[in-house]
Amino acid sequence: MDVRILDPRILDWGIPDYQTPGSAAVDLFACIDAPLDIAPQAPAVLIGAGIALSFDDFSCAGLILPRSGQGHRRGLVLGNSTGLIDPDYTGEILISTWNRNPAGSPPLTIQPGERIAQMIFVPVVRPRFGVVQAFSRSTERAAGGFGSTGA
Numbered sequence: 716m717d718v719r720i721l722d723p724r725i726l727d728w729g730i731p732d733y734q735t736p737g738s739a740a741v742d743l744f745a746c747i748d749a750p751l752d753i754a755p756q757a758p759a760v761l762i763g764a765g766i767a768l769s770f771d772d773f774s775c776a777g778l779i780l781p782r783s784g785q786g787h788r789r790g791l792v793l794g795n796s797t798g799l800i801d802p803d804y805t806g807e808i809l810i811s812t813w814n815r816n817p818a819g820s821p822p823l824t825i826q827p828g829e830r831i832a833q834m835i836f837v838p839v840v841r842p843r844f845g846v847v848q849a850f851s852r853s854t855e856r857a858a859g860g861f862g863s864t865g866a
């Protein structure tokens with residue numbers, strides 16, 4: 716996969732980490748010029764990750780996820796819950812950054828180069844839909860969900 720480095724500071728912040736063995740994810744850095752305050756419950760802010768990708772083919776996509784520590788401990792999560800990077804997208808990867816803490820909490824300050832999210836790559840399956848009136852195969856679960864099997 717080709718990557719364009721749109722912000723040269725990425726090279727100092729850790730592009731070698733993109734190949735860390737054992738890590739499933741690529742950390743994404745906040746490419747901002749100065750510390751950025753994000754108020755609790757304010758509309759999500761788009762922060763550039765300083766990279767653009769060219770996927771080798773359309774069999775893979777990227778998913779942007781929160782970092783556990785940032786989200787659980789600090790309250791810094793994604794305004795879109797999960798970001799989907801389509802394999803035909805060649806623009807800068809953007810991180811929808813949201814402070815989920817209660818109104819009245821102090822703002823969260825994002826530092827330039829801070830790792831605010833992470834991205835994984837997943838295979839894409841493209842099932843061919845055949846439109847039917849009823850399914851020919853039955854299952855034990857059928858339409859049961861949302862706790863239908865117990866707590």
Ligand SMILES: O=c1ccn([C@H]2C[C@H](O)[C@@H](COP(=O)(O)OP(=O)(O)OP(=O)(O)O)O2)c(=O)[nH]1
Nearest residue numbers: 779795797798799800801804807808809810811
């Ligand atoms: O967190 C994100 C989510 C999306 N994108 C980029 C890559 C993605 O391929 C494109 C479109 O995202 P998506 O398909 O989720 O957006 P949409 O709201 O469905 O708009 P579109 O009509 O552009 O598909 O925006 C990001 O950079 N970061």
